[in-house]
Amino acid sequence: MDLGLKGAKVLITGSTKGIGRAIAETFAAEGANVGVCSRNLAEVESTTAALKANGIAAYGGAVDVSDAAALKAWVGDMAAKLGGIDVVVANVSALAIGQDDESWEKEFATDMMGTVRLVNAAMPYLEKSAAGAIVTISSVSGREVDFAAGPYGTFKAAIIHYTQGLANQLAGKGIRANSVSPGNTYFDGGVWNMIKDNNPELYKTALALNPTGRMGTPQEMANAVVFLASRAASFITGTNLVVDGALTRGVQL
Template sequence: MDLGLRGKRAIVTGGTKGIGRAIAETLAAEGADVGICARTEGDIAPALEALRSHGGKAEGSAVDVADGDALQAWVADMASRLGGLDIVVANVSALAIADDEAGWQNGFKTDLMGTVHLVQAALPFLEKSAAGAIVTISSVSGREIDFAAGPYGAFKAAIVHYTQGLAHKLAGQGIRANTVSPGNTYFEGGVWNQIETGNPDFFQQALALNPTGRMGTPQEMANAAVFLASPAASFITGTNLVVDGALTRGVQL
């Protein structure tokens, strides 16, 4: 299927590792020009080299999405370098699991307000696009009580609600908004890789919960996100696509 992404202009927060990196590379492979950010400056150059190998334009710089002003400036800079914006992917998470003041503050500033500020900064550019699309990355922890209940789960749930509100608000302007909720996703250097090493018993318990016998990959999450971002999904808006290998048991009605 041709997703219709050639020549589209996309930005992805947290685009140098894991799910964000896979989303950025898949967009680039489909012919989109891509802008990325990450907190660590040294991660940007190698990611851009990989993106540019697909033949399109790739731009990026370091930014902390918890800094609203810096995030707004980054969006404007990426839109200038890419010649506009068609697609915005909000991917960054503080991974705030601890149920303490710091955890709630970090999750709020990074997960929730990082998403809100990104969308607000991008909307003036998306309004000029003929195929404007917003994709937010939530989590199955936002729809089911699990070990991440607390800041992480609460803000992931809030992201789904916020995104579905955007879908209704922006539908008349031709801008779509959807969410992807990944299940446990394994990649080298990721949180589950760290748990596998540091807490192997808990890792095995988590692995046993999935009837497929494995965790997902960043590419499997990226496939869902890129489809929702693409013109191929032109009549899909306001949905939360769960990609978890039947990990969760809640029924979406």
């Protein structure tokens, strides 16, 4: 299937490792030009160098998405270098599950407002695109109550609501908006790798909940994101695609 992404201009936040890196690599493999960011400049530089091996244009910047001015400046810089924006993927998370004020504030600033501000900054460019698309990364914790109930689960649920609202509001402009809710995703250096090493009982319990007997991979999450952003999904908007290997039990209405 031709996803129709060759030459597309794509921005992905939090895109130097894990799911975000896999998303950037998959877009690049489809011939899209990409803009990436993370808080670590060295990781940004190594990621853009690797992405360019696909024969595409890749740019990046060191950005903390909770910094409104820095995020807006990065979007403008990437749009100038790429010659516009067709797709934005809001991927960053603070991964805060504590019940203290700081955890709530981090999740709001990073997950919620990082998503809202990315979309707002990119909107003038998306409106000029012939195939504008927004993909936000939520979580199964936004669908069901689990050990991450609290700030993480709350704002991941809010992101689904926000995205479906965007889909309705932007349909007349030809801009699609969808969310992807990954299940537990394992990769070296990721949160589940750390849990496996530091809290093996929690890891064992989480693994046992999935009927497949395993966790997902960043590539499996990236495949869903890139499909939803592509022309192959041209009539899909306002959906929340759960990619969890049947982990969640609730019926999504």
